[in-house]
Amino acid sequence: MRKFLQITIFLFFSCFLFGGEGANFPSLEPLFSFKDGELSSEDLILSGLEFSFCPADSDLAKESLEKFRALEEQVKSDAFMVLSEEERGEKILSLIYENTLRQYSLNQTYIDVMFQKGTYNCVSASILYYALAKSAALKVHAVETPDHAFCTLYLSDGRKIDVETTNPNGFNPGTKKNLQSNANSTRYQIVPKKYYSNRHEISERKFISLVGKNASAMLDEKRDYKKAVPLAAARIDFTKDCPKEDKKAVRIDFDTVAMNYAVLFDRQKKSDLALDWLDLVENRWGKAENQPFYQNTYESIAYNCAANLTNQKQAGTAQKIFDLHKEKISEKNRNVIEGMIFYALIDEQTKKVSPDEAISLIQEKKSAPQAKDAAISRKLIALEEYYWAEKAKVLSKDGKFLEAAEILSEGLKSLPNSRNLQTIRNQNMNNYAVNIHNQFADLFNAKKLDEAEALLNEGLKIVPKNGTLQRDLQILRSRK
Numbered sequence: 001m002r003k004f005l006q007i008t009i010f011l012f013f014s015c016f017l018f019g020g021e022g023a024n025f026p027s028l029e030p031l032f033s034f035k036d037g038e039l040s041s042e043d044l045i046l047s048g049l050e051f052s053f054c055p056a057d058s059d060l061a062k063e064s065l066e067k068f069r070a071l072e073e074q075v076k077s078d079a080f081m082v083l084s085e086e087e088r089g090e091k092i093l094s095l096i097y098e099n100t101l102r103q104y105s106l107n108q109t110y111i112d113v114m115f116q117k118g119t120y121n122c123v124s125a126s127i128l129y130y131a132l133a134k135s136a137a138l139k140v141h142a143v144e145t146p147d148h149a150f151c152t153l154y155l156s157d158g159r160k161i162d163v164e165t166t167n168p169n170g171f172n173p174g175t176k177k178n179l180q181s182n183a184n185s186t187r188y189q190i191v192p193k194k195y196y197s198n199r200h201e202i203s204e205r206k207f208i209s210l211v212g213k214n215a216s217a218m219l220d221e222k223r224d225y226k227k228a229v230p231l232a233a234a235r236i237d238f239t240k241d242c243p244k245e246d247k248k249a250v251r252i253d254f255d256t257v258a259m260n261y262a263v264l265f266d267r268q269k270k271s272d273l274a275l276d277w278l279d280l281v282e283n284r285w286g287k288a289e290n291q292p293f294y295q296n297t298y299e300s301i302a303y304n305c306a307a308n309l310t311n312q313k314q315a316g317t318a319q320k321i322f323d324l325h326k327e328k329i330s331e332k333n334r335n336v337i338e339g340m341i342f343y344a345l346i347d348e349q350t351k352k353v354s355p356d357e358a359i360s361l362i363q364e365k366k367s368a369p370q371a372k373d374a375a376i377s378r379k380l381i382a383l384e385e386y387y388w389a390e391k392a393k394v395l396s397k398d399g400k401f402l403e404a405a406e407i408l409s410e411g412l413k414s415l416p417n418s419r420n421l422q423t424i425r426n427q428n429m430n431n432y433a434v435n436i437h438n439q440f441a442d443l444f445n446a447k448k449l450d451e452a453e454a455l456l457n458e459g460l461k462i463v464p465k466n467g468t469l470q471r472d473l474q475i476l477r478s479r480k
Contacts, residue, residue, distance in 0.1 A: 025276075025277055025280065026225045026226045026227075026228070026229035026230065026261070027226075027229065027230045027233075028229065028230075028233060028280060028281060028284040028285070029230060029233060029284075030230060030233045030234035030236070030237040030238075031050070031053075031230040031231045031233065031234040032050045032055070032234055033234075033237060034046075034047045034050060034237075034238055036241065039204060039205070039208075041072060041131040041132070041134045041135040042065065042068070042069070042072075042131075044127065044130065044131040044134070044204070044208055045064070045065060045068045045111060045127075045128075045131055046061070046065065047205075047208050047238065048111040048124075048127050048208050048211050049061045049064060049065075049111050049112055050234070051111075051208065051209060051211035051212035051215065051231070051234065051235075052109070052110035052111045052112050052113070052211055052215070053110070053215070053227070053231075054110070054111070054112040060112050060116070061112065063115070063116070064111060064112045064115040064116070067100070067115045068115070068128075068131070070099075071095060071096065071099060071100070071128075071132055072131075072132060072135045074095060075088070075092060075095070075132050075133075075135050075136040076135055076136065080136065081136070081137070085138060085153070085155050085156060086153075086155060086159075086161065088133075088136050088138060089133060089138055089153045089161060089163065089171060090171040090172075092129060092132045092133055092136060092138075093129060093163060093165065093168065093170065093171050094168065095132070096125070096128055096129060096132065096165075097168040100114065100115060100118060100120075100128065101114070101118055101120050101125055101128075101168075102117070102118025102119065103117075103118060103119045103120075104119070104120060104121065104166055105119045105120065105121060106121055107121065107214070107218060108120055108121050108124065109121050109123045109124050109210075109211050109214035109215060110124065110211070110215070111124055111127065111128075111211060114128065120166075121166070121214075122148055122149045122150060122165065122166050123149050123210045123211055123214055124211065125165035125166055126142070126149050126150055126151050126163075126165045126207075127207070127208060127210075127211070128165075129151055129163060129165045130142060130151050130204075130207065133151065133153065138153055139153065139154040139155075140152070140153055140154075141153075141154060141201050142201065142202050142203075142204060142206075142207030143162070143199050143200070143201055143202070144199070144200060144201075144202045144206075144207070144210070145196060145197065145198050145199045145200075146198055148196070149207070149210055150162060150163060150164055150165060150170075150196075151163040151165065152201070162196070202246055203239070203242040203243055203246045205238055205239045205241075205242050205246075206239050206242055206246040206249070206250060208238070209234075209235040209238050209239055209250060212231050212232070212234060212235045212238075213232075213235065213250075213253055215231055216228045216229075216231045216232045216235075216253070216257055217253075219231070220256075220257050220260055223264060225257070225261045225264075228257050228261075229257055229258065229261065232253060232254040232257045232258075233254060233285070235250045235253065235254065236250055236251060236254055236285065248289050251285075251288075251289040252289045252290050254285070255281075255288040255289060255290055255293075255294060258277070258278070258281045259278070259288075259293070259294060259297050261277060262274040262275075262277050262278050262297065262301060263297065263301070265277065266300075266301045266304055266305075269308060271301050271302075271304045271305030271308060272305050272321050274301045274305075275298070275301055275302060275305060275321070275324075275325050278294075278297075278298055278301070279325070279328075295330070298328060298329070299329050299330060299333045302322070302325055302329055302333070302337060303333065303336070303337055305318065305321055305322075306318045306321075306322060306337045306340050306341055307340065309321070310340055310341060310344035313344075313348055315341055315344035315345040315347075315348050316345070316348075318341050318344065319341050319345065322337055322338070322341060326338075335370075335373070338370055339370050339373050339375070339376045342365075342368065342370040342371075342376065343370075343376055343379050343380070343383075346361065346362060346365055346380070346383065347383065349361060350362065350383065350387065355387040355388075355390045355391045356391070358387045359384060359387045359388065359391075359414075362380055362383055362384045362387070363384070363414065365380065366380060381415060381418070384411075384414065384415060385411070385415060385418050385420050385421055388407065388408060388410075388411030388414075388415070388421055389408075389411075389420070389421065389424055391407050391411075392404040392405075392407045392408050392411075392424060392425075392428065395407065396428060396431070399435065401428045401429070401431040401432035401435060402428075402429075402432045402462065404428045405425050405428040405429050405432065408421050408422075408424055408425035408428065409425060412425065429462075429463055430466075432459075432462065432463065433459060433463045433466040433468055433469055434468070436455060436456070436458075436459035436469060437468050437469060437472060439455055440452050440455055440456055440459075440469075440472050440476075441472075443455060444472075444475075444476065444479075449476060449479065452476055453473075453476055453477075456469055456472055456473045456476065457473075460473065
């Protein structure tokens with residue numbers, strides 16, 4: 001029996017392209033609707049055919065149903081009904097192997113294929129057995145394990161007999177069977193009780209819907225969601241009156257398909273469409289059964305959407321999408337995403353204006369609620385440092401080191417703890433001193449000692465502790 005795989009979602013920090021276009025989502029409506037209430041043996045086969053993508057009014061379904069009716073006629077005959085319950089149960093297994101079942105195939109769950117080609121798996125074979133046992137007035141129950149499905153007969157004497165339908169000798173597995181090989185020899189076989197741990201009985205409707213579970217799981221693996229989603233939705237509708245645990249399991253299967261489809265969008269760098277899809281699913285079918293997993297998936301995709309767009313310098317688009325979905329995001333993650341977009345918007349806006357305007361904008365935004373977050377605060381400080389440094393860089397390139405240093409001093413009044421600005425300021429002051437030294441050397445070599453001394457005195461007023469200028473002054477005085 002097939003299992004669903006939940007695609008793991010990760011948080012992406014690299015740059016992705018934004019999808020932007022609309023999506024032709026799969027239908028969220030059930031692939032088919034079947035009648036409510038108790039199901040006859042024929043109804044079991046018909047609904048199984050519907051789950052096999054074989055509509056009840058199709059020629060192939062009609063042919064399959066005729067083959068079932070021929071088997072049903074035998075098990076309802078007077079000659080068959082005079083047998084004991086145990087004999088009837090065992091003979092039904094022999095009958096389906098004599099007339100229908102030919103070759104086991106792990107993934108062959110479709111009822112029409114079973115009748116047409118004889119290939120089967122545990123689900124399709126067990127459904128055929130179950131329907132015929134019901135026609136033969138036997139009390140039969142469907143049993144499911146994480147990896148298997150089979151039947152159990154409840155006899156009037158209180159005994160329970162398991163029926164392993166994937167083996168022609170699987171009636172009451174674990175018991176020795178006498179197999180006559182020829183007139184002079186006898187062989188024995190024991191069908192072991194495999195895959196029977198964690199067994200539990202399920203309702204008739206959930207049992208039939210396992211055809212749809214297997215099929216939608218295979219389609220999910222192939223990423224064919226146009227078929228997988230409506231089929232999974234049909235299971236919800238088909239089992240709506242079943243016991244709570246059965247309905248819960250069916251809904252979890254549906255949610256897994258739906259969320260895997262959303263994660264596929266997310267991996268295709270279309271996280272906005274993934275969020276739209278999950279909203280549609282919830283609007284149609286209500287909250288997911290496995291709410292923690294659903295919520296984690298939703299919030300991870302919402303984060304990825306904001307990260308992708310802000311990395312692509314589309315913070316405005318990220319804000320619009322976030323506003324559409326933020327009510328479904330927890331406060332903690334909502335704050336994280338809001339902070340990401342808040343900073344990205346500032347970063348984008350400041351790149352479009354002068355450094356002076358950028359600094360003013362950043363200083364204004366420092367009072368916003370989002371700036372109280374430590375990480376955002378650090379980013380704003382770094383951004384403001386960058387623009388103070390950019391202002392100074394323009395002057396430094398023109399050799400106006402003192403003016404650049406003054407700009408950086410102004411920046412340090414706003415950011416007194418900025419080591420970066422202090423370092424750049426010191427570099428400019430050092431460059432100023434180097435410039436004075438070079439001018440001094442020219443004057444000194446030209447024997448213009450008075451002018452050289454005046455220049456050094458002017459420089460030392462600005463950088464009194466500069467060792468180079470102090471040595472220059474000593475050399476000058478030694479020559480005068």
